Amino acid sequence: MRNKTLRLGLLSLALALVTSFALVGCGKGGSTNAGGDTSTIIVGTTQDIDSMDPATAESAATREILFNVYDGLVKPDTEGNLQPAVASDWTISPDGSVYSFTLREGVKFHDGTDVTAEDVKYSIERYRDSKTGGSLVSAFEAVDHVDIVDDTHVDVVLSEPNTDFLAYFMIGITPAHVDDLDANPVGCGPYRYVSRSPLENVVLEKFDDYWDPEGAAHIQNVIFKITTNTDSIGMELSGGSIDLFYRLPETQLDQVSNDFTIYEGTMNLVQALYLNNSVKPFDDVRVRQALAYAIDPQQIMDYVSGGKGVPVGSSMYPAFEKYFMPELSDTYAQNLDKARELLAEAGYKDGFTFTIQVSSAHPQHIETCEVIKEQLAAIGVTANIQEIEWNSWLSDVYTGRNFEATVVGLDASALNAPSMLSRFTSTAGNNFINFSSSAYDDTYAKAYAATDEAEKTELYKQCEQILADECASVYIQDLPSFVALNKRFTGYEFYPLYAQNIATIRPAE
């Protein structure tokens, strides 16, 4: 017993020293990607994937990764136009009730089988089925049935006409013979699934038999690395653990070394101070307008993102070129006298106090709240900021509609106007701000039913105008988005909706 403790101590010391010194050398290798290797790109993402199956994938962070694995009948380009993909051509019946697709020949799934008309029918029916489909069910419910005309022609018949439906066919075509896509993802996109480890990574590799030589991948391996700690992104980029990070906070920009190219775009969302239109005092349009007159988006942009960002004046962001109305952001140019006047008219001469609930996971939104609080103080309105966890936000604010005001960014799930505008119809299940206007409901219904493209666009614009005039919420901006890409690579492209197309990225030389 005598010297055992000591011997134990000395032994452990020796052991530890030997191991740590021996291992320090090995630590250099690892998953880092320094040097000139361009066969693998490591992409940082802050959220874990929620499903590898496009039917049940919910978050935008997941869909933008799945964009690489699954190709749909159509595929968006960087301008937001829908281009042929699995379908080489299509026609839409004049009333918008039948979508006829001609399937491209020679499109192969990752398991080597051909994409057939049966697979297309199976995929669309699966997205419609509430047992297997997720958030897409509400859109695909409009599909009445799918007809296989012949081996290369498929007709999709809608139960009610809708000329805006094409955008939904971006969703991936999947093989009818694969059961569990979450565990065994098979698509026909430029990259195929290799492996996945929860909270660690998702690994993809180039699909050699991709149908489109022009859209094919350049880089052999892609590792999406899950990095939940955004504070260390700068260090991870500079240290070589990440080659591409597409949601870089403005505050981390100066921490990124010269080895990186910074791309600047927008996040494709509408950030606003969303007001619950059914609670006092926000049920009074004059109060909502008073807040809008008191808030200056430019100051918010200066504070939150170094003056970058695009002001928006309604529920539409600039990437929707066809629908976006830049002039609406001038509807309520800052005017404190006007704001006080409106408050007095509404009976709040001495101002009032309310609470803004904001997700603690979104620093830009919290900073926006801080500026708003200052700006509203000038007209005697006191805003209390309450940070809540994202899940509480989802259940209390978004689903429960139990809030006064919140700052958040709303994005589009599909490349069409309804995905930004349908939620403000008075009966919409996701109308969390309880906006209610019969003029809006009528105009939206007319726009939805219209078949003439110009008329339709005009009506959707009227909807945006109503949201601005009624001041449904205080619209602020489309936030800037910064992307850092290691200079060994080039070719990052922004898309007008959630898509991170790794196939466009290629070695720099």
Next chain:
Amino acid sequence: MRYILKKIASTLITLLVVSVVLFMSFQLISGDPATRMLGTSATPERLEALRAELGLDKPLIIQYLSWLQAFVRGDLGTSYVYKQSVAGLLATKVPVTLWLAGISFVLMCALALPAGVYTAKHAGSPTDRVLMVANQVIMAIPPFFSGILISWLFGMVLRLFSPGGFVSYERSFWGFVGYLVFPAIAIALPRAAQVAKLLRGSILEEAGKNYTRTAYSRGNTTSGVLYGHVLKNAFLPVLTFLGMSLANMLAGSLVVERVFGIPGISTTLLSSIGNRDYPVVLAIVMWIAVVIIVINLIVDILYRVLDPRIAEEG
């Protein structure tokens, strides 16, 4: 034998209480797995359907009993988020934390034990003073800060590893261990400082006791007294702290796992709470409870070995 039965019974009761409290706390936090999974595409109908699918629409007591029934049979359930078995999910996360804890513990002992003995033996010397000041400073640095410091120093300046470049042990075992050494330093340092201080104080206290004087009077050298008589007694209080430290390390170091981007059980626990992935949260908390109970048991037994008087009293 009775001792062991008693311990097993108290372990089971502890686990039962922990699981009940945990189940009830799920009700207190707002949001459930369904709201999280559906996100902004949630509608009341879809929420209801998903809750029914996950069994969340049943009364709490039924949910608890069915979980307990499965747990007793060794079935940890299925993760809501990852749709794979919780056991399978944790099988890839627990080894990471085990290794991190192991390396941290070895490092801690290797640093603290010699330092404690040395400073006690040379108490009052300049080296002792310098070491004790350094000790205070290290104790005062929180792990998240030392973590960032270590990342910066070893990662950015010395380029010995790349921050955030965690390597899975399946890909490269030595790369994995090599990466973990650095977070292990962040975990081990403040605890090593505490152990050293504790050991030094304990040795000095024992050195003032009568038996030590007797040992000296019998003609022993300083080293002889220290290693032959004092150390064994001085080590007892330190043992408790070492046990506690090991239990804490095995339970996962939340801050360090986060700073270094290590997908261990702390990271999994945190993200599962955020996701309201209850089966995963329950399994990890049960694991932590078991670890703490088992380590306490081992410390208890070691005590009896080192000091037979304790066993007689018990």
